[in-house]
Amino acid sequence: MEADQFLDKLNIWLRSAIPFIIVLLFILFGISPTKVSGLVEVLPIYSIIGAYYWSVYKPDLFSYGSGFSLGLIEDILFGLALGSSSLTILTVQWVIFNQQKLFSDDSFKNTWLAFSFICFAALILKWVIISILSETSFSSLIDLLFTYILTLAFYPLSAWVFTKVRNLVFT
Amino acid sequence: MKQNSSKFSRLGNIRNFFQRFTFITLILITFTIMLIGKADTFIVNRISSAFTDLFRPVITIMGVPANAISQFIKNIEELAAIRDQNTRLKQDNKTLMRWFSLASQLEAENQQLKKLLNVIDEPEAEEITARVVADTGGAFAQSIIITGGNKDGIQKGQAVVNEIGLVGRITQVGNSSSRVLLINDINSRIPVRVGDAGYNAILSGNNSLRPRIIYLGLKRSVSLGDKVITSGDAGAFPPGLPIGKVVSIDKKNILVETFASRDKLQFVRVLKYKVLTDLRLD
Known part of the structure; x- marks a missing residue:
């Protein structure tokens, strides 16, 4: 009986951790050396895609704590100024949680459009924070633009995977 | 009915308050981490290194499918360019052979001159x-x-x-x-x-x-x-x-x-x- 209870609790815990784990896996997949010319220099920011998607569709399972932890892990793994990604993700989540009506549209096109604005603001914020914390000259805006385009382009595929997982685990 | 709705709104308010409190706390923690990161790079480096060590096996496993995909793309790229590459390599080989013979000559000469001048070698x-x-x-x-x-x-x-x-x-x-x-x-x-x-x-x-x-x-x-x-x-x-x-x-x-x-x-x-x-x- 106790074992059943434990397994039930474990099951609930694992299910609630799925959004966090899947975004973490995306981040880890992103830093695997691809060795494809042109792709290694600019990467999509999976943490922003993941934080946006799960904050919109499963806000109860993707809290500020999850966003903060993912940001910190990303900073450590990417060797970025500590706190830069956490602050960016927390800001993204704050906007989504406070304007839920704007983002709770069923149409994929509208969600993607909303993502394009959020992502743009998030990248600019991250760029400013890193430039201030690193005490170096601001990095190239063209690279930032490529990162933005690539992140936007990767959103549909990532959202498709997230939706499959969401349907599989939560319905 | 009215009592129920007021109960829900109170619960919602508590949840909102808790969410806002968490947000502000995490923002403060983030700024503290930023300050520590700026002030004490030694501790931050130690923690970051330990964390990277921890994630290394997972990154290695995650790299397997990524490697397979990149290898596949690389193979296609190489197959397409194999004829051109062969011609270029033959040409490079001829040029390198000429340079190799010249470099060997110059190396011998360099060694002799260094010996004559008692030059202290760079540490290997x-x-x-x-x-x-x-x-x-x-x-x-x-x-x-x-x-x-x-x-x-x-x-x-x-x-x-x-x-x-x-x-x-x-x-x-x-x-x-x-x-x-x-x-x-x-x-x-x-x-x-x-x-x-x-x-x-x-x-x-x-x-x-x-x-x-x-x-x-x-x-x-x-x-x-x-x-x-x-x-x-x-x-x-x-x-x-x-x-x-x-x-x-x-x-x-x-x-x-x-x-x-x-x-x-x-x-x-x-x-x-x-x-x-x-x-x-x-």
């Missing part, structure tokens, strides 16, 4: 070969994570090269993994010599594929194609490591194309270079 650098497990490219930072750490004798500041030229330097050392800051990262500054005249300058990363040369001096002329090598100043890197060649010169920037291609980094060598630093001031 020991090498450790390491595998690249993660490539954290992007618009914000350019670094890689390699296998090998403290226990293999890797130390912060050591130069990292591949078979063609300088790749970067070690900035973080864990127990079993290390971070290499690539030469094109915006925080990278390397003392270099430019061209046959060997002008001293600094190679400064800008997060793009082409780092730029700074502090060259106004009257020094540089031409397209001039080679850029490490100067060995400050004793951080061995002198003479090939870095790249000048590919663009305009009023604002002198840009360098690096020899070490980022997408071909699979194994790298860490140079355990020690400069003779036993000078004593009396």
Whole structure:
């Protein structure tokens, strides 16, 4: 009986951790050396895609704590100024949680459009924070633009995977 | 009914308050982490290295499908270019054979002259070969994570090269993994010599594929194609490591194309270079 209870609790815990784990896996997949010319220099920011998607569709399972932890892990793994990604993700989540009506549209096109604005603001914020914390000259805006385009382009595929997982685990 | 709805709204208010409280607390923690990161790089580096060590096995496993995909794309690219590559390699081989014979002659001559002049040789650098497990490219930072750490004798500041030229330097050392800051990262500054005249300058990363040369001096002329090598100043890197060649010169920037291609980094060598630093001031 106790074992059943434990397994039930474990099951609930694992299910609630799925959004966090899947975004973490995306981040880890992103830093695997691809060795494809042109792709290694600019990467999509999976943490922003993941934080946006799960904050919109499963806000109860993707809290500020999850966003903060993912940001910190990303900073450590990417060797970025500590706190830069956490602050960016927390800001993204704050906007989504406070304007839920704007983002709770069923149409994929509208969600993607909303993502394009959020992502743009998030990248600019991250760029400013890193430039201030690193005490170096601001990095190239063209690279930032490529990162933005690539992140936007990767959103549909990532959202498709997230939706499959969401349907599989939560319905 | 009315009682129920007021109960729900009260619960909602509590949840909102809790959410707002968490948000503000986490923002404060984030700013504290930022401050600690700025003030005490030693502790932050230790924690980051330990964390990277922890994630290394997972990154390695995640790299398996990514490697398979990239290998597949690479194979297609290579198949398409195989005929051209063969012709080019034959031509390169002829040229290299000529250079090899000339280099052997010059090396012998150099050794003789050094012996005559009693020149003290540069200390030889020991090498450790390491595998690249993660490539954290992007618009914000350019670094890689390699296998090998403290226990293999890797130390912060050591130069990292591949078979063609300088790749970067070690900035973080864990127990079993290390971070290499690539030469094109915006925080990278390397003392270099430019061209046959060997002008001293600094190679400064800008997060793009082409780092730029700074502090060259106004009257020094540089031409397209001039080679850029490490100067060995400050004793951080061995002198003479090939870095790249000048590919663009305009009023604002002198840009360098690096020899070490980022997408071909699979194994790298860490140079355990020690400069003779036993000078004593009396």
